Amino acid sequence: MKTAITPTREENFSEWYQNLITAADLAENSPVRGCMTIKPYGWAIWELMRDEMDKRIKANGVLNANFPLLIPIDFFNKEAEHVAGFAKECAVVTHHRLKMIDGKLQPDPDAELTEPYVIRPTSETIIGEAMSRWVQSYRDLPLKLNQWVNVMRWEMRPRLFLRTAEFNWQEGHNVFATHEESNADARKMHKMYAEYMANVLAIPVIMGEKTPEERFAGADHTYTVEQIMQDGKALQAGTSHDLGQHFAKSFGIQYLGTDGKLTHAWTTSWGTSTRMMGGLFMTHSDDDGLVLPPAVAPYQIVVIPITRDENVDALNKFANEIGEQLRSIGIRVLVDDSDARAPDKMWKWIKRGVPLRVEIGSREMEEKTLTVTRRDLGKSSKTTLSIDEFMASAQKMLNTIQHDMLVAVEERNKKMITDIKDLAELESALESGKIGFFRIKYDLTTNDEFDGLIEKYKISRRCLDEKDPTYVFVAKSY
RNA sequence: CGGGGCAUAGCUCAGUCUGGUAGAGCGCUACGUUCGGGACGUAGAGGUCGCAGGUUCGAAUCUUGUUGCCCCGACCA
Known part of the structure; x- marks a missing residue:
């Protein structure tokens, strides 16, 4: 059986993943170390993902803003834990001019900045500074901001989309008057992410709180959504x-309450990235290429x-008429009337994951029918139906695909989660090559023996089980 | 930043050991025959062999240096 992507997932998952991205024309490595170029088809997917997320963010009363790319180095010194978390991977801007020296453009030694800037790895600090000025009274709270920007973390081992030095994301930053509110907000956004991933990306997630070892630098509580890949x-x-009052205290975010007292506020931050x-590509795709859920498919048909x-x-004229009809009922359609051979066109769009493929030949044109195949x-799944039938059911078919893809991953995930009673059982499972998530009592994982397993099998604590936080999920991770 | 590998056509790679005019497959272009899940034939286009030095009559090949990429670690959304 010939597959469009070689090697197959089973043969070599990580190589399959890289070839998938090339075959589907999503992105490529750029001349800049660790940074990728997202190609138009890949970016079109991101735009759809972003728009769906943005709607949800705004529905939570959050407004978008835009803060500077460069952050004064001094801002990082203000929150000790945060500095420690990010210092190792910061790019720094030190000059403001180039000069031709010995025939080569170089940073001008006479144009060195007295105070270097850090290219934002995340924006808690610079937003914290702004909030300290914007928040004066309890009437200014809650203040809810989000920005869609690129950030940079100097990664040692980049992988397309999963870990790149520069990446695009949304980072939300909210401020509240009380800890109850900030914690409720962090949990609310956490739930929003899980809902989004299920309903838009068709990916069920494991939700939970990070253990103290895995928490974000500078946070009291970190809530995560973890996806399970096919391997x-x-x-x-996400x-x-x-963040408790850490950043409020570091940056002086205070409000005057009804009691006339000045109180430090409570902040949250929440993010999802490219x-x-x-995750989307690795979750749904197969050995013939990408499989996209209709909600984020640039072309649904x-x-x-x-x-x-x-x-x-x-x-071609007939096909374009069909395309127009589908567009008129709100479906994103591409009519491939290029002069490539039919099988080449088919494989091209199979590899790019278009949810529904409609084939029209002379026979269909005469009989007023269409042949439809689900990616x-x-x-x-190839079926032939009349044009009228198809027009009436096309949107429903897309909804069915969206739903079926989620269910398929849910089914697969069930086999990926194993209950484990002690470390011996965990070790023998890992030793036998068993893959997936292992659910084990958290207090069994806070000792040297478990640290040894982390070292030996490259596993990590992913999160506590939302349903029973005395349990933790352990797995290998990207 | 440590350990290993690689750098030759758009892509995957051979050629390097043993120095002697740059190769294959895929892809691309044209024409013909094909045509509903990866067709075939013929003809073409396409590379200062990562970069800089050295050895040599002569370097993709030997040598020194350098840069970049991949894999495995440490770090991480």
Whole structure:
């Protein structure tokens, strides 16, 4: 059986993943170390993902803003834990001018900044500074901000979408008058992420709080959504932090309460990034390429005219009419009337994961029918139906695909989670090559013996079980 | 930043050991025959062999240095 992507997932998962990205024309490595170029088809997916997320953010009363890319180095000194977390991976801007020296452009030694800037790895500090000025009274609270920006973390080992030096994300930053409110907010955004991933990306997630060892630098509580990839590894797809008063105290975010007293506020921050795209691709795709849920597919339907010399114009015209009809009922459609051979067009759009493929040949044109194939189910789902029937049911078919993809991953995930009673059982499972998440009592994992297993099997604590926080999920991760 | 590997056509790679005019497959272009889940033939286009030095009559090949990439670690959304 020939597959469009080689090697297959089973043969070599990480190589399959890289080839998938090339085959689906999503992104490529750039000339800049650790940074990727997201190509138009990949970016179109991101735009759809972003728009869906943005709607949800705004529905929570959050407004978008935009803070500077560069952060004064001094801001990082203000929150000790935070500095420690990020110092190792910061890019720093030290000059403001280039000069031609010995025929080469170089930073001008005479243009060194007295105070270097850090390219933001995240924006808690610079937003904290602004909030300290914007928040004066309890009437200014809550203040809810979000920004869609790029950030930079100098990664040692980049992987397309999963870990790149520069990445795009949304980072939300909210301020509240009380700890009850900030903690409730962190949890609310956490739930929003889980809902989004299930309903938009068709990815069920494991929700829970990070253990103290894995918490965000400078947070009291970190809530995470963890996805399970097809190879059993975990992907941290979004985090929501209850920052307590750490940043409020460091940056002087205070409000005058009704009691006339000045009180430090409570902040949260919450983010999801282009890493989610990696999760999306790794979760749903197969050995023939990408499989996209309709909600984030740039083209939900591709119409392919099966042409021969004598019928090209008529068929292309007919296919475009079908395309127009579908657009008029709100479906994103591409009519591939390019002059490539029909099988080449089919494989091209199979590899790019278009949820529904519509083939039209002379026969269909005469009979007023269409042949429709679902990407998620493959060739066996090929059916022929009348144009009227299809127009009436196309949106429903897309909804069904969206739903079925979520259910399929839920089913797969059930087999990926194993209950473990003690460390001996955990070790023998790992030793036997068992993949996936292992659920074990948290207090069994706070000792040297467990640290040894972390070292030996490259596992980590992903999060506490939301349903019973005395349990923790352990897995290998990206 | 440690350990290993690689750098030759758009892509995957051979050629390097043993120095002698730059190769294959895929992809691309044209034409013909094909045509509903990866067709075939013919003809073409396409590379200062990562970069800089050294050895040599002559370097993709030997040598020194350098840069970048990949894999495995440490770090991480």
